[in-house]
Amino acid sequence: MASSDHQQSPETTNLRLLLIHRYPRFKTLYLSKLRTRYRILDPLDKSDPSFIPLSNSVRVMLCVGPTPVTLETLDKYPALECVVGTSAGFDHFNLNECRRRGICVTTAGDSFSDDVADFAVGLLIDVVRRVSVADRFVRGGCWPVKGELRPLGSKVGGKRVGIVGLGSIGSRVGKRLEAFGCNIAYTSKRMKPNVSFPFHSNIHDLAISSDVLILCCSLTKETHCIVDKNVLNALGKEGIVINVGRGALVDEKELVQCLKRGEIGGAGLDVYENEPHVPEVLFGLDNVVLSPHVAVLTPESFEALEELFTYNLEAFFSNKPLRAQIEYE
Amino acid sequence: MASSDHQQSPETTNLRLLLIHRYPRFKTLYLSKLRTRYRILDPLDKSDPSFIPLSNSVRVMLCVGPTPVTLETLDKYPALECVVGTSAGFDHFNLNECRRRGICVTTAGDSFSDDVADFAVGLLIDVVRRVSVADRFVRGGCWPVKGELRPLGSKVGGKRVGIVGLGSIGSRVGKRLEAFGCNIAYTSKRMKPNVSFPFHSNIHDLAISSDVLILCCSLTKETHCIVDKNVLNALGKEGIVINVGRGALVDEKELVQCLKRGEIGGAGLDVYENEPHVPEVLFGLDNVVLSPHVAVLTPESFEALEELFTYNLEAFFSNKPLRAQIEYE
Numbered sequence: 001m002a003s004s005d006h007q008q009s010p011e012t013t014n015l016r017l018l019l020i021h022r023y024p025r026f027k028t029l030y031l032s033k034l035r036t037r038y039r040i041l042d043p044l045d046k047s048d049p050s051f052i053p054l055s056n057s058v059r060v061m062l063c064v065g066p067t068p069v070t071l072e073t074l075d076k077y078p079a080l081e082c083v084v085g086t087s088a089g090f091d092h093f094n095l096n097e098c099r100r101r102g103i104c105v106t107t108a109g110d111s112f113s114d115d116v117a118d119f120a121v122g123l124l125i126d127v128v129r130r131v132s133v134a135d136r137f138v139r140g141g142c143w144p145v146k147g148e149l150r151p152l153g154s155k156v157g158g159k160r161v162g163i164v165g166l167g168s169i170g171s172r173v174g175k176r177l178e179a180f181g182c183n184i185a186y187t188s189k190r191m192k193p194n195v196s197f198p199f200h201s202n203i204h205d206l207a208i209s210s211d212v213l214i215l216c217c218s219l220t221k222e223t224h225c226i227v228d229k230n231v232l233n234a235l236g237k238e239g240i241v242i243n244v245g246r247g248a249l250v251d252e253k254e255l256v257q258c259l260k261r262g263e264i265g266g267a268g269l270d271v272y273e274n275e276p277h278v279p280e281v282l283f284g285l286d287n288v289v290l291s292p293h294v295a296v297l298t299p300e301s302f303e304a305l306e307e308l309f310t311y312n313l314e315a316f317f318s319n320k321p322l323r324a325q326i327e328y329e
Numbered sequence: 330m331a332s333s334d335h336q337q338s339p340e341t342t343n344l345r346l347l348l349i350h351r352y353p354r355f356k357t358l359y360l361s362k363l364r365t366r367y368r369i370l371d372p373l374d375k376s377d378p379s380f381i382p383l384s385n386s387v388r389v390m391l392c393v394g395p396t397p398v399t400l401e402t403l404d405k406y407p408a409l410e411c412v413v414g415t416s417a418g419f420d421h422f423n424l425n426e427c428r429r430r431g432i433c434v435t436t437a438g439d440s441f442s443d444d445v446a447d448f449a450v451g452l453l454i455d456v457v458r459r460v461s462v463a464d465r466f467v468r469g470g471c472w473p474v475k476g477e478l479r480p481l482g483s484k485v486g487g488k489r490v491g492i493v494g495l496g497s498i499g500s501r502v503g504k505r506l507e508a509f510g511c512n513i514a515y516t517s518k519r520m521k522p523n524v525s526f527p528f529h530s531n532i533h534d535l536a537i538s539s540d541v542l543i544l545c546c547s548l549t550k551e552t553h554c555i556v557d558k559n560v561l562n563a564l565g566k567e568g569i570v571i572n573v574g575r576g577a578l579v580d581e582k583e584l585v586q587c588l589k590r591g592e593i594g595g596a597g598l599d600v601y602e603n604e605p606h607v608p609e610v611l612f613g614l615d616n617v618v619l620s621p622h623v624a625v626l627t628p629e630s631f632e633a634l635e636e637l638f639t640y641n642l643e644a645f646f647s648n649k650p651l652r653a654q655i656e657y658e
Contacts, residue, residue: 118509119460125448131451131618135461135618137620137621139612147605152627153626155444155630176505179504180450278467283467289460290464291460291467
């Protein structure tokens with residue numbers, strides 16, 4: 001197959017049209033496979049002479065990662081009927097506008113849920129038991145010199161863990177931490193049936209009775225800055241924040257101040273307000289563990305994701321039900 | 330109470346004798362409390378004029394951490410009847426000689442088991458999901474420059490985890506990792522009743538069918554260097570070793586060579602052959618996580634330990650049954 005998509009060989013002209021929507025920095029690992037089944041339209045490929053005419057008739061978009069799908073984006077593709085997403089979150093979609101235009105939208109569904117839950121627990125153990133600090137201590141040659149790593153970490157078991165958002169990720173976090181003897185409680189849009197963990201109707205009440213808050217919810221208007229100064233105060237001096245959701249779930253400036261001043265105990269952060277920018281003051285703190293939005297990233301997750309969006313693209317063209325479709329409220 | 334033990338006030342002369350046995354580097358956090366109940370004999374306190382006469386009649390020793398109790402040690406205290414240990418392991422005791430002399434020996438029992446199991450799982454997630462590497466990447470300011478952290482980690486769920494030693498620590502590791510969807514198998518001195526995990530009669534067979542080996546067993550003559558070159562080869566290029574037992578369970582030179590050459594996939598090490606010495610070549614490797622023998626160290630564990638040894642000292646003097654006593658075979 002030719003590497004440039006606009007060389008319309010007899011094979012490609014009969015293929016179904018697929019629009020690829022992505023930040024330039026996202027490599028589309030799946031393109032070569034997709035080219036065998038679809039005629040790819042790529043707005044980043046400026047040399048494709050048929051891009052503009054075809055963009056008027058393209059019906060389905062593969063949206064790579066959290067690339068924003070705005071009103072402006074939608075205006076460029078008037079025939080769009082379906083956005084197949086590849087991200088667990090959906091804050092990058094203008095859902096109101098998609099609904100108004102009758103465009104259905106899918107997400108990565110559960111493809112990443114186990115990995116994100118594993119990573120959340122990894123961050124929690126790391127912060128509580130000081131694993132990364134210990135690793136720095138040994139690599140820095142401090143052990144023979146200083147003798148002991150102090151202060152000690154604290155016990156994981158018995159910790160009161162408040163899960164914010166008991167969806168596919170949060171429920172998996174709960175299952176894992178129960179096995180460590182943690183006491184789980186949660187807040188969520190509504191109380192879940194068949195869940196024995198105590199429910200709190202708001203995050204402030206949850207924070208008051210938690211040693212650790214784990215943010216697993218989607219970023220929406222309602223959850224924007226849900227962890228504010230009040231919640232951090234409620235969590236208290238020994239409290240820990242783990243964020244594997246989205247950076248904007250937290251008032252980042254307040255969080256950084258609280259960490260710096262010891263007004264909360266620690267944090268494990270995989271996501272930030274302005275990625276890839278991370279507040280540099282955190283780099284010098286031993287009570288934080290920082291990772292570059294990698295909680296979802298394993299080859300196994302990508303395989304599950306590829307299977308899901310491949311299915312959804314085929315389903316779209318054969319009028320079958322989509323999987324992991326966002327239900328408009 | 331006076332800070333020097335040999336000032337024999339009327340109160341102290343009537344107290345029961347307790348020998349403290351420790352490396353000079355171990356601070357005895359518990360001494361001030363113990364002094365209210367016992368007349369402390371401390372061989373490191375050279376200024377105690379009654380040390381030598383009293384050492385002939387002392388009946389019980391509190392052994393702090395893994396301080397060796399050798400034949401030579403035992404010869405110094407001819408009246409010794411009981412060694413109250415504070416360590417989960419017992420490789421630092423000359424047990425044959427203790428048995429011959431009719432000296433009973435206790436350990437830390439289960440006091441540390443949850444913490445060690447938590448830390449083992451923390452090391453596993455860290456190595457598999459590259460948490461410490463991610464933290465170094467962010468702190469080093471690499472994210473905005475390099476864009477992506479590569480290679481990716483791999484999925485925790487589905488990993489075949491071989492537990493070496495399914496005692497109080499190993500069984501807790503198994504329970505935790507089941508909740509992540511790992512497939513657990515084990516080897517142990519003998520097959521455990523009422524355990525559903527598959528049993529392998531030797532570590533080599535376990536390694537062949539494992540992605541991760543977690544060393545949770547005691548160090549004995551039989552387990553010394555139980556992870557040798559053959560076992561590492563059986564584990565293979567993607568295999569991971571987690572050691573929260575004792576450094577000498579592993580042929581450290583071979584392990585370091587295998588890690589360096591990529592002949593195994595990675596390692597999470599809390600213990601080493603010659604602590605606090607850690608082979609420096611490991612400091613430059615991204616496939617290892619290193620911690621300074623801290624898996625047992627939380628304030629909660631120390632409280633549980635203090636309760637246990639305090640009980641055992643009282644039990645000794647009142648002829649009650651001891652807890653966590655080593656049973657001679």
